[in-house]
Amino acid sequence: MITNRQRALRRLRHNPIAVIGGLMVISVILAAIFAPFVAPFPSHAGAVVDFRHRHAPPDALHWMGTDNVGRDILSRVIFGYRVSLTLVAGVLGVAMPFGVILGMAAGYFRGRTEFIIMRLTDIMLAMPPLVMALAITAILTPDLGNAMIAITALWWTWHCRLIYRVTSAIVTEDFIEAARLSGASHTHILLREILPNCMAAISVKTTLDAGFVILFGATLSFLGLGVQPPTPDLGTMVSTGAQFLPDQWWEAVMPGLGVLYAILGFNLLGDGLRDMLDVEIG
Template sequence: MSAPEMIDAKAQRSLTSRQMAMYRFTRNPAALIGALIVVSVVIAAIFAPWLAPSPESAGSFVDFRNRHMAPSWDNVMGTDNVGRDIFSRVLFGYRVSLGLVVGVLGVAVPLGVVLGLVAGYFGGWTETIVMRFTDIMLALPPLAMALAITAVLSPNLVNAMIAITLLWWTWHTRLIYRIVKAQMNEDYVEAAKLAGASHFHIMFRELLPNCISAIAVKISLDAGFVILFGASLSFLGLGIQPPTPDLGTMVATGAEYMPEMWWQAVMPGLAILYAILGFNLLGDGLRDMLDVEL
């Protein structure tokens, strides 16, 4: 073992479990990069009206004299087919994408967690009904199901949230169900039952805390997938509608002018890639940080 590795080993032995987790996270370059990317995306979304060089480009603003302008110092990502600044629209597009993430996961995660807890804890017919329905929903092609829902409803941000939420809770139900089933025979659960604790107490005060780390990792990874899923719906014309700046819609519109005016599709596409990469790296870092086996 080299000298730096010996120092790291001694440092780790002197840390508490929480400090150890933070130590592992800060020693993971990919996790730190992911965290910085996510923070930058969040800042861009929150402060878009002040960071955007052309805030009016987020609306129905047109400037035909400057349409199809290539990337330059004045327009770092160029302009689109009606002269709007693409960089400004990307910043506002992050606001829409993160709003979609918060709306979808804010409903899907609690719903999936509660159903997983109930199915794993009670078992029997409750488990059979909940998990078989979950399996049916998991068997449906996600994108096809979302397309069908948004085709029936009018395409907008709220309906896109509904379409994705109706599919996303299943993954959290399956995850929590497996964790709860593995924990049901642990001593702390048996002790709580012998002490006369209520079902609610055992599920939400004993079992749920042991699921938090897995939920945190899943949320971080899901955020990137929700952004991609929402962009896919918008690319197909069934998500957020113009003139609202949405990354998927911007890619679809810019694709009409490929390859001569490549920046109109490539720049929003890179913005999607940037956000997804950040959430995936952060999720991997959280998984390593919260892995008790490490």
């Protein structure tokens, strides 16, 4: 007899893309956690100025070159991951459970509950996300916390829709009625019968979303609405570096590659998980 876990591991081995994605994600996470030890110039994460080395192209000392005040870009990218991952954790940590709970409630209770939740979702989805985020961060002060609030306010809708669809399919299965007939409460049915069957979809969706949250966060800070200097942020770095294109191309391109690396990692891992867990994501 072969267990689910063994089967999943075996599928993982036959899915090198997912393994590569997983390694990329792990490298990003480890780099962020141990940034002070990994970064070649940890002090460059702050307001340091080294005009002797400003605008230095990539070389053996500065693998990604230096920026307009002479700070090592690689070090700042590594510290930038801290901001990105904090954003991911904050946004998905709130949006995901919120969306999952609402989606399950809508799919399970149907009727008026379903109508209210799903129409609210439709309304939220009809708003252009960037404009919404701009509005929210403009009203509040632009910083990491508010960027997080802005993104979260929009993000839960996607989880809600997905889980609503998964739940609607599960409630038609006989085991839900059987549970009800054998005296199970709504809470039991939602948490013990339905939720475990949503976990595959949730984990794939969350992994794929992590990349998109990083991208969205970078977009906001590119527009000056996210993390404020001198805290290193990938979006801000691209935006600053863009002033020096095309001559000092590395100042925009390198942080851009940093964003790309992280997003690609999450996407590859998410796709791999989807194949492994055999789930459909809208």
